[in-house]
Amino acid sequence: MKRRDFFKASMPILLPTLVNGISLKALAETPFLRLAARGAGEDRVLVLIQLSGGNDGLNTVIPLEYYDAYHNARANIAIPAEKVLRLEGFDGTGLHPAMPELQQLFNAGKLTILQGVSYPQPNFSHFRATDIWLTGADAGQILSTGWAGRYLDQQYPHFPQDYPNAGMPDPLAIQVGSLVSPALQGPSLTMGMAISNPNSFYDLIGDKAGTPDNSRAGDQLSYIREMSVKTDQYAGVIKKAAQKVTKQSDQYPAPGKNPLADQLKIVARLVAGGLRTQIYLVSMGGFDTHAKQTDGADTTTGNHARLLARLSEAIHIFQDDLAFLQVEQRVMGMTFSEFGRRIQSNASGGTDHGAAAPVFVFGEGVRPGIIGQNPVFPDHLTVNDNVAMQTDFRTIYNTILEKWFQTDAREAAAVLLKDYPVLPLVGGGV
Amino acid sequence: MFGARKEDIDHFLRKSPKKAVRELLRDDYPIPAPPVNNYNDDKYTDPEIAAGADWTVSLKYDGMNNGRRRNSFKSWWFGLMVGQDRSLREKMVLFWHNHFVTESNTVDNAMFCYRYNVLLRQHALGNFKALVRAVTAEPAMLRYLNGYASTKKAPDENYGRELQELFTVGKGPDSHYTESDVKAAARVLTGYTLNYKTFTASYDPNRHDPGDKQFSAFYDNHVIRGLKGKEAEGEVDQLIGMIFSREEVSKFICRKLYRFFVYHSIDEVTEQQVIVPLAKLFRRKDYEIRPVLEELLTSRHFFDPANLGGMIKPPVDLTVGLCREFHVPFPAASEYLDQYGFWEQLRNQAAGMQQNIGDPPNVAGWQAYYQSPEYDKLWISSDTLPRRNQFSDRMINNGFARNGKKIGIDVVAFAASLPHPEDADKLIGDSVQALYAVPLPPEELQFIKTSILLSGLVGMSSDHYWTSAWQACQNNPDDKANRTLITNKLKNLYRHLLDLPEYQLL
Numbered sequence: 001m002k003r004r005d006f007f008k009a010s011m012p013i014l015l016p017t018l019v020n021g022i023s024l025k026a027l028a029e030t031p032f033l034r035l036a037a038r039g040a041g042e043d044r045v046l047v048l049i050q051l052s053g054g055n056d057g058l059n060t061v062i063p064l065e066y067y068d069a070y071h072n073a074r075a076n077i078a079i080p081a082e083k084v085l086r087l088e089g090f091d092g093t094g095l096h097p098a099m100p101e102l103q104q105l106f107n108a109g110k111l112t113i114l115q116g117v118s119y120p121q122p123n124f125s126h127f128r129a130t131d132i133w134l135t136g137a138d139a140g141q142i143l144s145t146g147w148a149g150r151y152l153d154q155q156y157p158h159f160p161q162d163y164p165n166a167g168m169p170d171p172l173a174i175q176v177g178s179l180v181s182p183a184l185q186g187p188s189l190t191m192g193m194a195i196s197n198p199n200s201f202y203d204l205i206g207d208k209a210g211t212p213d214n215s216r217a218g219d220q221l222s223y224i225r226e227m228s229v230k231t232d233q234y235a236g237v238i239k240k241a242a243q244k245v246t247k248q249s250d251q252y253p254a255p256g257k258n259p260l261a262d263q264l265k266i267v268a269r270l271v272a273g274g275l276r277t278q279i280y281l282v283s284m285g286g287f288d289t290h291a292k293q294t295d296g297a298d299t300t301t302g303n304h305a306r307l308l309a310r311l312s313e314a315i316h317i318f319q320d321d322l323a324f325l326q327v328e329q330r331v332m333g334m335t336f337s338e339f340g341r342r343i344q345s346n347a348s349g350g351t352d353h354g355a356a357a358p359v360f361v362f363g364e365g366v367r368p369g370i371i372g373q374n375p376v377f378p379d380h381l382t383v384n385d386n387v388a389m390q391t392d393f394r395t396i397y398n399t400i401l402e403k404w405f406q407t408d409a410r411e412a413a414a415v416l417l418k419d420y421p422v423l424p425l426v427g428g429g430v
Numbered sequence: 431m432f433g434a435r436k437e438d439i440d441h442f443l444r445k446s447p448k449k450a451v452r453e454l455l456r457d458d459y460p461i462p463a464p465p466v467n468n469y470n471d472d473k474y475t476d477p478e479i480a481a482g483a484d485w486t487v488s489l490k491y492d493g494m495n496n497g498r499r500r501n502s503f504k505s506w507w508f509g510l511m512v513g514q515d516r517s518l519r520e521k522m523v524l525f526w527h528n529h530f531v532t533e534s535n536t537v538d539n540a541m542f543c544y545r546y547n548v549l550l551r552q553h554a555l556g557n558f559k560a561l562v563r564a565v566t567a568e569p570a571m572l573r574y575l576n577g578y579a580s581t582k583k584a585p586d587e588n589y590g591r592e593l594q595e596l597f598t599v600g601k602g603p604d605s606h607y608t609e610s611d612v613k614a615a616a617r618v619l620t621g622y623t624l625n626y627k628t629f630t631a632s633y634d635p636n637r638h639d640p641g642d643k644q645f646s647a648f649y650d651n652h653v654i655r656g657l658k659g660k661e662a663e664g665e666v667d668q669l670i671g672m673i674f675s676r677e678e679v680s681k682f683i684c685r686k687l688y689r690f691f692v693y694h695s696i697d698e699v700t701e702q703q704v705i706v707p708l709a710k711l712f713r714r715k716d717y718e719i720r721p722v723l724e725e726l727l728t729s730r731h732f733f734d735p736a737n738l739g740g741m742i743k744p745p746v747d748l749t750v751g752l753c754r755e756f757h758v759p760f761p762a763a764s765e766y767l768d769q770y771g772f773w774e775q776l777r778n779q780a781a782g783m784q785q786n787i788g789d790p791p792n793v794a795g796w797q798a799y800y801q802s803p804e805y806d807k808l809w810i811s812s813d814t815l816p817r818r819n820q821f822s823d824r825m826i827n828n829g830f831a832r833n834g835k836k837i838g839i840d841v842v843a844f845a846a847s848l849p850h851p852e853d854a855d856k857l858i859g860d861s862v863q864a865l866y867a868v869p870l871p872p873e874e875l876q877f878i879k880t881s882i883l884l885s886g887l888v889g890m891s892s893d894h895y896w897t898s899a900w901q902a903c904q905n906n907p908d909d910k911a912n913r914t915l916i917t918n919k920l921k922n923l924y925r926h927l928l929d930l931p932e933y934q935l936l
Contacts, residue, residue, distance in 0.1 A: 052886025126895050127915050130885045142914050178881035179926060182918070197877065216693060217739030217868045217935055223807050224742070224815065224931035231812040285880060285888035338885075 041406030044365075045271050047280045047318075047333040048148075048183070049260070051311070053287030054126065057340035057357030057387060059294075059304060060099075061113055063374035065092030073381055074345035077294045077304075087113075090370055097300045098309040101316030102360070110319065111362045112425055115372030116390030118356035122339060126288070126353075129338035134183040136394050136416055143417075146183035147397055148173060148279050151407070151415045152191040159191060164233060170241075171234045173279040174270065176201070176263040181281050192279070193234055198255065198262045204229055205242040241273025249321035253313070260284040260314035268318055272325035278405065284310065287337055291348035311335070315362060332363040332404055332426075336393065343377065343385045355386035359396060365404060367427040395420045431521060432511050433751025436847055436864055441516065451727045455720050457555040459515045463763075465506035465544065468770035469498035482766050486544050489629060499540030504788045505773040507547060508780075511750045512760065512773065518723065522554035523547070524746060525690050527787070528795040530565045530597060532574040534788040539573070541629040543788065546570035558683060558717040559674055562597060566666060569624055569631045575793070578624040578631070580616060582639035590616030592793055598673050600682030606648040614643040618654055618669045621662055635662040645672065674717065680709035684722065686799075691723075692732060693740040694805030704731055739868035739935035742806040744798065745783035747936060748818060749776050752825060752928070755865060756839040757847075771832045779821050783814045810934065822928035826921050841920035842903075854883045854896040858923070866932045882922045 059077065062084045063070050071078040084094035085103040093113070095103050105111040121139040123129045132139065136147030145153075152172045153159065159172065173184050173192035184192035195201045203225070213222065229235045252265050263282040270277065286307050294302035315333065322328040340357025356375070372390040394416050401412040403426035413419045431438065431454070442450040464486040467479045474494045479485040485499055514520040527550060534543045549568055553561040565571050571589070572578040580586035591612045599605045621638030622631055640656040643665075654668050673679060684705050685696055696705060708722055715721045726732060743751065752758070753776065761768040777787065790796050798808040810818075824830070829838020848864070850856035858878055862870050870878075880888050883896045896919075902909060903916045927933060 050886060052888070053892075125899070126887055127885050127899055127919075128911060131915060142911055178877075178886065179922065196881075215736060220740065220742055220807070220935055221868075221931045224810055224934055227810050227812060227815050228931065231816050283886050285886045288887055288889060288892060290891065 041404065042278070043276070043330055044404055044406075045278055045280065045331045046400060046404065047264070047267055047282065047331060049311070049315075049333060049335040050181075050281065050283040051287050051307075051335055051337040052126075052130070052283055052285040053289070053337070054129075054339045054341055054353055055287040055307075055337035055357055056289060056293065056304060056351050057354075058343065058375065059351075060096050060308060061115070061358040062094045062096065063092065063377075064094050065374045066377055069377035069381075073343050073377060074351070076347075076349050077299050077345045077351070079300055083300050087370075092374055093370060096305065096308050098305040099312035101312040102362075105316065105319065105362060106368065109368040110364060110366060111360060112366040112368055113370045114359040114361065114391050114396060114423070114425070115370060116356040116375055116387055117336075117359045117393050117396065118339070118387075118389035119392050119394070120389070122355040122386070122389070124339065124353040124355075126338055131182060133336060133338055133393060134181060135185075136397060144185065145187055146181065146185040147394075147415065148183045148281075149186040149191045151401060151405075152184070152279070153186040154411060154415055155407075156191075159186065160189070164237070168276060170237050170275045170277050172277065173281070174267075174275075174277050175281040176266050177259065177282050183281060184279070192281070193232075195266065198259075198266060201242075201266050204232075204235055205239045237275065238270065241270050241275045244273040245269045245325065249317055249324045251317045251320055253317075258310045258314055260310055261317055264314050264318040265321065268321040268325060268327075271322070271331060272327045284314075289341070289350045290346070290352060291350040293345075293350040296349065315360075319362065329364045332361065332365050332400070334362075334396070334400070335360040340387050342383065343375075343387060344381060344383050346383075356389045357387065359391075359393070361396070361425060365427055367424050371423055371425065391423070392420065394418070395423055396425065399423045399425045431514060431516070431518065431754075432747055433754035435754055435757060438516055439864070447728050447733070448724075451724055453516065454518045454727070455555055455723055456517055457519055457720075459517055459519065461548065461551065462510050465499075465502045466766050466770075467502070468505070468766050469495075469502050471498075474498065486541065489541075489627065491539060491541065491626075491629075496538070496540055500534050500543060500788075501774070502770060503540050503544050503547070504534065505770045505777055507787060508750070508777040509760070509769065509773040511746065512753050512776075514754075519551065519554045522719075523550045524787070525687070526550040526554060526561070528790060528799055529686065530561075530571065531790050531793050531795050532570045533790060533792075537570045537573050539569075539629065542570040542573060545629070555720050555723070556718070558712075558719055559670065560717075562593075562674075563667065563670055565597070566593070566619070566670070567622060567631050567633075569629060572622050572624055572631055577619060577622050580620050580622070581637040582617070582620050585613070585616040585620050585639060587612050587616040590614075590619055593619075594673065596794060598682065599676050599678045600685075602678055602682055602685070604678045605676075605682070606646075608646040608648065610644070611646050611649065614645050614654070615669055617641065617643050618665045633663045635659050638662040638665075649673075649676070677709065677713065680712040680717070681705055684708040684712060684726075687722065687726060689799065689805070691726060692737055695803075700731075704729070739866070739932070741936040742798075742809050742934055743936045744796070744806070744809060745780040745785035745814075745818075746787060748783065748934070749780045749821065752822060752839075756825070756844050758825070758829075758837050758839060760837060761835065768832055768835050772830060772835075772837050775830045775832070779817075783817050783821075784809065818934065819929050822933070823925055826925050826928070839924065841924050842917055844924070845900075845920050852897045852900045854879050854893045857896075858883070861923070861927060862932075865927055867935050868932055870930075870932060878923065878926060882926060883919055885919075 059079060062079055064084060067081050079096060083097045085097055085100060086094050088107045102111060119139060123132060123139055134146050135143035137143040156168055156172055171193045175181055175192050175194045179196055180190045180192050180194040184190050248269060252261055255262055267280045289304050293304045322331050336359055337357060339354055341351035341354040345351050375387040378385050398412050398416055398420035399422050401407040401415060402409055402422055464484045466482050467476050467485050470476060470481050476495055478490055479488050511520045532546055537543055546568055549564055575589040575592055576586040577589045593615060594607050595601060599607055617639040621633050621635060623634050625632050635658060640658045642656050643654040645652045649672055652672050654665055657665050688696060708725060711725055712722045760772055785796060794800060798806045801808060825839045829836045845851040845857060848857060848860040858875055880886060884892050887895060899912060899916055902912050
């Protein structure tokens with residue numbers, strides 16, 4: 001049930017009385033009503049998949065259209081043309097052979113590829129570029145808040161003082177697999193909660209993992225941990241949501257085999273369990289492939305291939321699980337990385353820090369296809385040449401805010417600190 | 431000590447454990463300067479004591495200055511803990527405060543409170559028997575447990591009871607003093623009064639019960655013969671001598687020291703192997719405190735890895751310790767208003783975590799130091815644990831502000847004080863070692879490095895991204911973007927380390 005419907009249904013009962021002892025007049029100013037007025041976007045979920053290290057876009061989405069130039073630029077790591085996975089309706093573009101699941105997803109109309117995503121004057125430092133992506137800043141701008149944090153602060157004013165409440169009993173955002181990201185940083189504190197690793201999630205919901213530590217310090221620590229679960233105001237709702245889901249897709253690999261899949265499994269469980277949390281962040285690392293990006297003998301294998309295979313597998317199983325749990329329509333996912341890599345490969349069989357790269361957006365709600373063109377290769381390629389920007393990453397954020405979360409344009413511009421265009425990214429069918 | 435600074439640790443690491451402990455047990459440090467008038471406000475200006483001047487020279491007390499001075503006293507005391515020498519003295523002052531409890535609310539006189547605190551400091555590492563004798567005739571205690579109002583006509587049993595039950599023989603399995611012993615002790619103790627002109631105690635033989643006092647079999651049916659006149663107060667010495675003839679006194683105190691310094695639970699093995707020999711030493715040394723602490727703190731048992739991190743930090747250890755570990759700079763004595771103001775803010779933080787110095791909850795002290803079976807776990811509740819985390823978060827984020835001044839943790843300075851801040855592994859490892867009593871598992875260290883310092887970058891070669899960012903920050907401090915980045919990462923690092931339960935362990 002959508003929250004607006006929930007509100008409509010409960011309104012006649014609430015109106016003449018009090019809600020938790022607060023008169024309706026007071027309630028009128030609370031986020032509860034604000035939320036209720038927001039409409040269909042509010043039960044929609046965005047899952048951000050951060051690929052840390054700077055993913056090599058040219059070996060992820062391969063420009064078959066310019067295959068010779070591509071091959072010349074990076075002969076030592078180029079994927080053989082015949083191995084590239086084809087995309088229906090787009091002969092000039094294909095996917096790395098390690099990602100058959102994403103090929104299927106694309107052909108099934110549930111994956112959109114955005115080409116050449118970056119921002120003007122791209123930064124080549126991991127840390128700075130990551131901050132730019134997470135805060136939504138211009139290259140020369142230092143922001144102390146995250147883009148998602150600003151969105152949540154706008155939609156759920158007076159956090160955390162007035163939360164949890166009847167309108168929003170659940171965490172505003174959840175990050176699985178690491179500490180709370182700068183993306184979720186609000187004006188004064190973070191708007192999200194972190195489930196720092198999958199084990200701590202299973203601890204939280206009472207599925208104890210690992211062996212108890214019987215030492216004196218261990219005993220004190222487990223007491224403090226227990227108490228900290230009790231004091232986490234969201235522990236209860238998370239546990240309840242998790243317990244509602246007793247069965248998930250059987251395709252997930254064994255825990256630890258694919259950490260991204262482990263994280264997404266938790267996300268699927270919480271979404272299906274009924275959390276109203278709108279934004280989830282998950283991540284995987286290892287994309288900083290300066291050397292030995294591919295195995296020498298077979299460029300379709302090696303480190304980068306393994307990473308892409310995990311990404312592809314994890315997204316596929318996640319989608320499968322969402323369908324199994326009947327929440328597929330509510331969830332949209334997006335991958336991003338702080339930058340792409342250089343057009344030319346280096347002599348150590350890898351690629352150095354670059355600029356623009358493709359972004360994947362997936363789910364039932366996408367308008368499928370490819371947005372943008374294959375990257376163009378300069379005639380006289382030098383080691384410093386980069387993939388050019390076609391799409392500012394913030395137009396993707398803007399499109400998600402306006403078309404997926406159905407925030408009005410003015411509010412989206414306030415979140416992103418500027419007016420960005422809307423891309424044909426979100427389908428009309430959802 | 432309450433939290434060790436890095437240079438304290440380095441200092442002691444250069445010495446053998448024995449030498450280090452001996453130095454910690456020195457008490458020839460000067461007696462600190464007394465508290466000053468920081469309390470003039472828009473409703474009151476002390477007509478006698480100038481702003482910034484020592485108020486303990488004043489013998490004038492009224493409804494306006496008393497509460498203000500008490501407040502000043504408590505903040506001053508907090509300041510002594512923050513600014514302590516490399517000595518166990520301040521820690522022992524807190525130990526004795528929790529042992530010989532007085533509550534400033536009940537004592538209700540700033541001068542008594544101050545003098546009592548000075549007494550505890552004087553005897554902190556001295557002789558326990560002498561301390562008991564001194565406490566017995568100390569105005570704050572006479573006031574707190576009504577000794578000043580106890581006369582031969584109406585002996586008040588309060589001090590006579592607690593002297594035995596809480597201060598000396600205790601309630602251990604071998605303590606069998608009786609109700610009649612309480613009554614007899616109360617009669618011995620009659621005669622004290624308080625002089626509110628000089629704020630001293632005096633002894634008035636006319637108020638003293640001159641009859642003989644018969645004690646129970648626990649005290650071998652000892653009789654204290656009634657004394658009169660100038661001799662009368664000598665009964666108190668006899669009483670204390672009689673009590674101290676019971677071995678249980680030494681065991682009781684050794685158990686309490688053990689619980690304060692090592693671990694809350696004392697099993698039969700510990701009793702036999704640690705407490706009994708320690709108590710024997712205590713008696714042999716005629717109740718000198720230092721040899722017992724030296725023996726305990728240099729024992730193999732104390733250094734047994736199994737005992738590391740076995741205790742939950744009391745709130746004072748957490749708040750004072752954090753300030754010391756991170757070199758949180760307080761204003762100098764010349765800026766006493768802000769200095770006391772900040773001490774007060776932090777003292778209130780500890781009070782919010784349920785340890786309000788100067789005012790334990792009752793005569794038995796803070797429950798967490800004695801209440802079986804939970805003991806120190808009582809410090810951690812669904813109310814106090816978030817307060818602890820909010821406190822450390824706040825010290826890292828914005829700190830505490832007052833009159834445009836600020837105190838807080840300078841994360842960059844702390845990192846820079848470590849031997850290798852440019853090395854991500856060493857930065858985290860050294861921080862953990864400096865801040866925790868227990869190690870963190872390797873996968874946790876790895877997780878912290880990847881998710882905080884390296885923004886998710888993994889792999890052998892990723893560490894240099896931190897190294898170059900740190901070095902760039904050192905070489906080019908004007909690069910605001912990089913400095914912000916380093917500062918934020920370090921803030922995240924230390925917030926995380928201080929929020930982990932490991933930081934709550936002692």
